[in-house]
Amino acid sequence: MGWKGILGFDYGIMQAPLGPDISGPELVAAVANAGAIGLLRAPDWECPEYVREMIRKTRTLTDKPFGIGVVLAFPHEQNLKAILEEKVDVLQLYWGEASEELVRRAHDAGVKVVPQVGSIEAAKRAVDIGVDAIIVQGREAGGHVIGQEGLIALVPSIVDLIGERDIPVVAAGGIVDARGYVAALALGARGVCLGTRFLATVESYAHPVYKRKLVEYSKTEHTNVFGRARWPGAPQRVLLTPFFSDWRSLPENEDETNQPVIGRSTIHGVEKEVKRFAGTVPNKTTTGDIESMGMYAGQGVGLIKEILPAGEVVKMIVGEAQLLIQQKFQDA
Known part of the structure; x- marks a missing residue:
């Protein structure tokens, strides 16, 4: 060992x-x-x-x-x-x-x-x-x-x-x-x-845009904006992207159920629509408005400088x- x-x-x-x-x-x-x-x-x-x-x-x-x-x-x-x-x-x-x-x-x-x-x-x-x-x-x-x-x-x-x-x-x-x-x-x-x-x-298997933002961004925030309907009571820490900055004060009575579809993704072999605020992080198959999807990251993200094997x-x-x-x- x-x-x-x-x-x-x-x-x-x-x-x-x-x-x-x-x-x-x-x-x-x-x-x-x-x-x-x-x-x-x-x-x-x-x-x-x-x-x-x-x-x-x-x-x-x-x-x-x-x-x-x-x-x-x-x-x-x-x-x-x-x-x-x-x-x-x-x-x-x-x-x-x-x-x-x-x-x-x-x-x-x-x-x-x-x-x-x-x-x-x-x-x-x-x-x-x-x-x-x-x-x-x-x-x-x-x-x-x-x-x-x-x-x-x-x-x-x-x-x-x-x-x-x-x-x-x-x-x-x-x-x-x-x-x-x-x-x-x-x-x-x-x-x-x-x-x-x-x-x-x-x-x-993360989307290349997601990976790039993990290198580019250094700030995160603890929030409950994403996935309120699918996984209630499960707060997240996300990258402080421009999209999240614009929507970080989403009213508590709002969730992803009445939001527009912003993309599609194949997840574990199943094709799924991605709604705004769904909290479905983009993988390699994801198409659509990648910039407007949730991107989870921990507080140490600012120490990551490159994509490595x-x-x-x-x-x-x-x-x-x-x-x-x-x-x-x-x-x-």
Whole structure:
């Protein structure tokens, strides 16, 4: 096992399951081949055969372990069944209560369970049902944000809660480079989960305009403008684009249901209309008014200066973190 590995992986770096289908087989395989933890993203509707196809395609691109993320707020039981039958290495869960029975089913299939939480209370419930690791998401994170606390206070609190139990804490939110990795380790985390940094990679399935804006823009905002009807009560952190700046004060009684169609996209093999404020981030297939679509990003986006291969991102962060610890801290 290499430097700071967790859950049987070489490195304590996890690539977040980027929705709706931005982290596909190509990105996940590239991350896995570099020794980190790559996570596919399951669809937000039941389509178990497509889930099997995604997993099997990823296996043609890597012989390394990888995982998949499931949002519990959406229909998922048939997808879960397929995931466990395919015996992926890691099942990441988000936005919903995982049960002890689900953890048992996963463990029976040889699958590790890693929920993402945004509070001490949610972390305690996860520990009590026997999960294998916990992703702690701070308010700094991009995309849908489950908690309200900053990472620097939340991570040590949950590390203290876990105590001597062998349940690694993985820090998520605003981390894009080696400095963030080392800072998370200092807080007691044993790994980091990166979303925005892996969005801005060659293998990411994000639209080229979206990727370009991740390099060009440095400011984000926590909002609930996008996807109010589809996913109520799920605020997001988005890039402060001109479109969002114009609409950031959207009245609370407005949502995407009565808005015009501004584009189309094929998401997990299904063609869908994209309405204004839908919150459907543009992938490579998306056409229409790309500039007027939601673009999720974490607070660390301003530190991203170029689009790189995902494997290079992993190696760069690990190498620079090792060097940082050796040069700055070992002799301090």
